[in-house]
Amino acid sequence: MKQMVETDDRSIAENDQGLSIATDTNVAEPKSISRVILAFRYVRRNPSLTGGSLMLLILLLFVVIGGLLIDPDNARPMANRPRLAPSAEHLLGTDRQGKDVLTVMVIGTPQTIRIGLIAGGIGVAVGTILAFFSVYYGGIVDILVSSVVDILRTVPGLLVLVIIAISVPGDMTVDMMALIVAALSWLNPARILRSQVLVMKQKPYVEMARFTGMSGPEIIIKEMIPNLMPYLISTFVLAVAGAILASIGLEALGLGAFESNTLGMTIYWNIHYGSLLNGWWWWLLPPILMIVFLFVALFLVSLGLDEWANPRLRRKL
Amino acid sequence: MTLEYFIRRVIQFFVIVFLAVTLNFFFPRMSGQDPIREKLLQLEAQGVSITGEGVEEFIASYNTKFGLDKPILEQYLTYLGQMARLDLGQSIAYFPQQVSSLVLSAVPWSIGLLLTATLMSFTIGTLVGALIGWGNAPRFLQFIFPAFFVFSAVPFYLMGLLLLYVFAFQFKLLPLFGGYSTSTLPSPTIDFYMEVFKHSILPALSIVLAQTGYWALGMRSMMVTIEGEDYILQAEAKGLKKGRIFFQYAMRNAILPQITALAMSLGTIISGAILVEVIFAYPGVGSVLVRAILGFDWFVIQGVVFLIILTVAFSMLIIDLIYPLLDPRISYRGD
Amino acid sequence: MTGSVLEIKDLHVHYETDAGNIKAVNGVSLNLQRGERLALVGESGSGKTTTALAIMRLLKPPAKIVSGEILLNGRNVLAMNEEEMRLMRLDKVALVTQAAMNSLNPVMSIKDQLTDGLEDHGYYESKELRRARVQEMLARVGLNPEVADMYPHQLSGGMKQRVAMATATALNPDVIIADEPTSALDVVVQRQVMATLGRLQRETNASVILVGHDMGLIAQFADRVGVMYAGKLVDLQPVQHMIENPLHPYSRLLLESVPTLEKKQEKLIGIPGITPALINLPRGCLFRPRCPEAMDVCAEVEPSLTQIYPERWAACHLFTDENSTQETNA
Secondary structure, three states, X not given: OOOOOOOOHHHHHHHHHOOOOOOOOOOOOOOOOOHHHHHHHHHHHOHHHHHHHHHHHHHHHHHHHHHHHOOHHHHOOOOOOOOOOOOOOOOOOEOOOOOEHHHHHHHHHHHHHHHHHHHHHHHHHHHHHHHHHHHHHOHXXXXXXXXXXXXXXXXOHHHHXXXXXXXOOOOOOHHHHHHHHHHHHOHHHHHHHHHHHHHHHOOHHHHHHHHOOOOHHHHHHXXXXXXXXXXXXXXXXXXXXXXXXXXXXXXXXXXOOOOOOOHHHHHHHHHHOOHHHHOOHXXXXXXXXXXXXXXXXXXXXXXXXXXXXXXXXXXXX | OOHHHHHHHHHHHHHHHHHXXXXXXXXXXXXXXXXXXXXXXXXXXXOXXXXXXXXXXXXXXXXXXXXXXXXXXXXXXHHXXXXXXXXOOEOOOOOXXXXXXXXXXXXHHHHHHHHHHHHHHHHHHXXXXXXXXXXXXXXXXXHHHHHHHHHOOOOHHHHHHHHHHHHHHHOOOOOOOOOOOOOOOOOOOHHHHHHHHHHHHHHHHHHHHHHHHHHHHHHHHHHHXXXXXXXXXXXXXXXXXXXXXXXXXXHHXXXXXXXXXXXXXXXXXXXXXXXXXXXXXXOOHHHHHHHHHHOOOHHHHHHHHHHHHHHHHHHHHHHHHHHHHHOHHHHHHXX | OOOEEEEEEEEEEEEEEOOEEEEEEEEEEEEEEOOOEEEEEOOOOOOHHHHHHHHOOOOOOOEEEEEEEEEEOOEEHHHOOHHHHHHHHHHOEEEEOOOOOOOOOXXXXXXXXXXXXXXXXXXXXXXXXXXXXXXXXXXXXXXXXXXXXXXXXXXXXXXXXHHHHHHHHOOOOOEEEEEOOOOOOOHHHHHHHHHHXXXXXXXXXXXXXXXXXXXXXXXXXXXXXXXXXXXXXXXXXEHHHHHHOOOOHHHHHHHHOOOOOOOOOOOOOOOOOOOOOOOOOOOOOOOHHHOOOOOHHHHHOOOOOEEEEOOEEEOOOOOOOOOOOOOOOO
């Protein structure tokens, strides 16, 4: 905005600075602070992210250290005497089938997480592709994709997965479960990422990239995806949580991988053998608590990531 | 309400139902499995002897009975017709009982549980969330809120398991399972209803505890957003009473997206409720489903899935049709 | 001075943020007479809207009224409790907001929104009486009776503003605060809205505080004009004087920046520089950096609003070198 006022030279000179002319207005300038301190400050400001990450770390330690300490054979049926209460030898006792519960937990937790990671990963990948596809072509394509996604999201997903699961020939495996759950895991990511991509499309730096002659895919990879990162990660975390949820649901209904020791299968066996009726609390509690722990952790992390991506959410609870 | 809005919603309903039917039809058949054969093989494996003539002829005759030997397209059309008439076939396990009657006997239980639990969570959650979002919540609510917030991360059935453990097992306060105790015969007496009630407390509670936080959260953020709206400022400038501003200006606007959210999450809620029923061995649709899965009773499985999807789609339609009554902008805009 | 309907005495409003206290209003004082139309003019951020909202105590955190007095009909508004203030609103002082704002409740009918304020001030009427009153209110601002049953999204901007004015004048308040009531409206509608406002003012003999920056509209409407800069009132004169002979350099520059139809103008004239950040205010006059007439004393001493000529006030050292007159407010 050019200002053409005939004033004396002093005013013009001050104008060229383009800054607030009253130079004695000093707003405190950030001194160079070490990265570590900045990180700590952020940690304090975003308790969800730190809390959640910490919990996941604990889980990781449990699995890794546990993995080193246990003997996988203890998780075979009839490896031990069944229905033993916790003792020094079996810290969490044994279940109805004679499996050492602690071993089952150490082996089963990563199995469940694996389902989540695979299905969540596929879900985010497919969702991202769909999001870009839909926004790039716009118009009728966008409407079609959005409608399909919205309609499918309203259907009770678990039931759809049931139909798919019973259609699978042969015995179920952990990886098979992951693929089945993946059939629906792309729905939420597609919706969330589509709205983010839409917002990004209007942003100036995208326009600039176009002007400088970058091709479509180049823009997507070099400009958009880096900026989409926080949302991608957050969506991934949510997708993992959702996939685990779905897999446990399927397993609890009796459609799981019977040979595996996933958390959901343990729940299934608990129900099947009526552990509560029989008072085998040491078999029922660990998977429940583990699942709750896992979910709360994932939930907190996704909350923290949301705050990171959208600072405006940083408000009191 | 404009015709266009109405038609769009109805079409959406039929699309969902159609997708459900098609899913139900094609997926199982895609795997090349033969439900009858599966069932019979399973029975055989369990030591039940099949009639002498030879399993294959037996299977063949049943296939004819169930129409499984005709070409796919013909089967599909027949299937569509059956679905339209709500003829869900017959159970394999409890042959010749109709799937529909099997399911229908369980439906009242499910509806009772689900309806009450969801209504309670929605109402309580919305009110609490509104109060917290508006900044007027009494102290204790502000304390419980974070707890509910965290609970909403935990799936219903897990909540149910935890509650079961605490109240039914540890403290032996409430019954462990079922819709009524095993020694009671259903009868329309007060005692029986008391039984039913006692047995439904824990299942309902798990749904309520896990869901309320979700509704509260949504309402809270809506209210916070609305608090910054111009018409709230104007309402204050008019010297309106606080209560009127809260209810007629803030809540009445905030509730609209809440209701939309309710319609959208019906599917998830029902999925969760089914698992709760399984946990508590509650005699609802969930238990029917689980028994059918255990027994490879394919037609029952398909029937249950179809009916549930149908119900969800229908409920969504109802909510969608009610919505314009609450939001005057919709009727005229014709969405 | 007695007889003023509204007296603002040395009002200070701060926005308390993490970055510091933003001093949005720095010692504003003015008196409003009965039936007077006062315009408050200034750039965005000059504090005019904040002042207006402060009168009705509609400011929300982080805004805070730090000191000062606001006397409405002799009663100190800032000392009242919530309920007393609530009753004062609409009854004694009413607000008409910017036309661009979404100030009507989308889910309530117009007739309900016209009357709910009345109800909460104790006017309960039967259905027939209420219907008649709604018709009367609509007619007063020149709206058709059908509008009563309509919803806000069905009305145009001008119509909504008229509804706002009908609501604001329902209880014949002593003061009407109109905060840029014609922004975002097209020119023809602007005139209609201002004409309606003017007529309502005459009919009720209410005082009007018109906040805005459209000098043209203000020239036609206001009796007196107050110019605000960086949270202070720097010029306060009857409108005719303000147009013909503004005192403060800033007012002069503001007026010069309005393009005229009369002579051919090749370049748009603006005012160089930007308003100061209101956190750490420098010494001396806040306008000095942009002022073409700045003198040495301007860097040292902040000029206060003084009466230069009868009924003509300015906060500028150009007029108060040696002869300082009384430092009260108009």
